Amino acid sequence: MNCQEAQTQLSEYLESSLDALRMKSIETHLLGCPVCRAEAEGLAECIQEIARLPIVDPPMGFAQRVMAHARAIEIKSSPWQKIFAPIRFAVPMQASAAVLIAVFAVLLYQNQSRFKNNPPTESTAPTLTSPALLQQNDNTGDNAARSTAPSPSVEPKAKLDVERKVQTARQARGKSALDFPSSKNTAPVAPQSTAKTEAENVVAELRDVPHRAPIQAQEVATGRESLRSAGDPFGFGTTFSAPFRGIFAPERALSPLTEPSADVEFVVRRREAQSREPKEAAGSDALRRRAEADSGATGAAAKRADAPATPQPSSMTEVRWFTVRAEHYDQFKKELAAEVAIDSERPIGSMMSELGTKSNRELLIKVIILTPTER
């Protein structure tokens, strides 16, 4: 064994961690090599000196201080951190933040796209938020019981009153509000006339009511959204002409937190033709439109001619919302008048002079649709 081989194994030799054969060969080498022996003695002294270093006590109260800090950390950590404490992921904070931002951006983009582009569908319909209102919709009992029904909603009282009255008018038909009256229906005459009277009373009350927040639940309560065609923004069973599609967007994204005030309120009545099955009505309206286009100036006569001989009036009262640019207000009004009979037009949030002006401002229009009347 040469000096280099011996010296590389001196540490293990001093710890007696080599096998017997190597221990013996190094021992033999050290006996005859003063350099390696001095090296071995020096290493042994180092090992001894380190081992002789005294054990030092930590400061007094060290464990208590550590525990006090540990308990403070425990209190600061949230319940979620405690629950998921064993499941910790080595995800850098920057990466987590980037992912969160990306997800938020995608969600925001999707929301905006849906609001701008999607035609009205059931999935985007505002939801009924008042349990009391739902109860009223199903309940055909007495009005007194309904008026005293507790409502956990925080909606203003005036709004709830309006909802209740409109629902009352619907329920007075003696049928579910989800039923759309058809020409084949043979509804009793007496309830219809009673319902009509009640509905008119409701309208009178609605006109007298000062400006109130929109009735968000109405779209859902009608349950007729699925019957509408994609090109029927009014939901009256007729279609707009192509150039105006997209101009008048039914307001479907109302939320209880951002419920706006209407700029204009219309009270309109369905014509008898519109109280038939929506598809049938849409078909006849399309025919009527084509006839109008062909003949040129026989619109009103055509409408009257389309009206059924034995009208089946509907006592259904609905409220619908639309957003229209101010510059398109007049067109909207014309189209509306073509589809329904306008009983009244009342600007609420805007001055009449502002309507129809060339402005990018969007108007929120409330349309109260009343039962058709026999005239």
Add this chain to the structure above:
Amino acid sequence: MVSDGMSDAECVRRLQRGETDAFELLVRRHEKTIFNLVYRMLGDYDEAAEISQEVFLSAFRAVGQFRGDANFSTWLYRIALNHASTRRKTLGTKQRKIMSIENADPLSDPQPDPSDVLEKKEIRERVQSALNQLDPEDAEVILLRDLQDIPYDEVARVLEIPIGTVKSRLHRARRALKSRLASYFCAGRKAV
């Protein structure tokens, strides 16, 4: 209920379930070992107290990551050496004071010879000074093996290196320490 006879592994399991009292047992069981390891790495009593506290609090925060593949002590040594090495680097060229708290060594003679006390103190200060001058890697392996008397295989797990590397690194570290203490040893031999 946490009892003194509970194993480290059981204490850790209880701690992971939210029983903070189990941590107190672990602190009391390992405070001296960890404190001495950190103290010898840094050579400063106050620094050692501060860093040791950080070591235990880091372990408390990260106990959810401890899977029990190794001993708790092994894991704790690793945390202690990481903290101490980092602190040692930040201290850098700053002159580190060597506290003379070792006079209060409980193992020393009750009525020591003043010259012996002085000599022992001088030896310790020289050894500590030599440790401070070593590379942190060398100091770590010497302290684990020669001060804490930890077996090679556990040293390998603490340092996360193979046993063969531990042996070669230890030999290198001892030689480096010897070279720093050589003048003292030579002077001592001449004096004898």
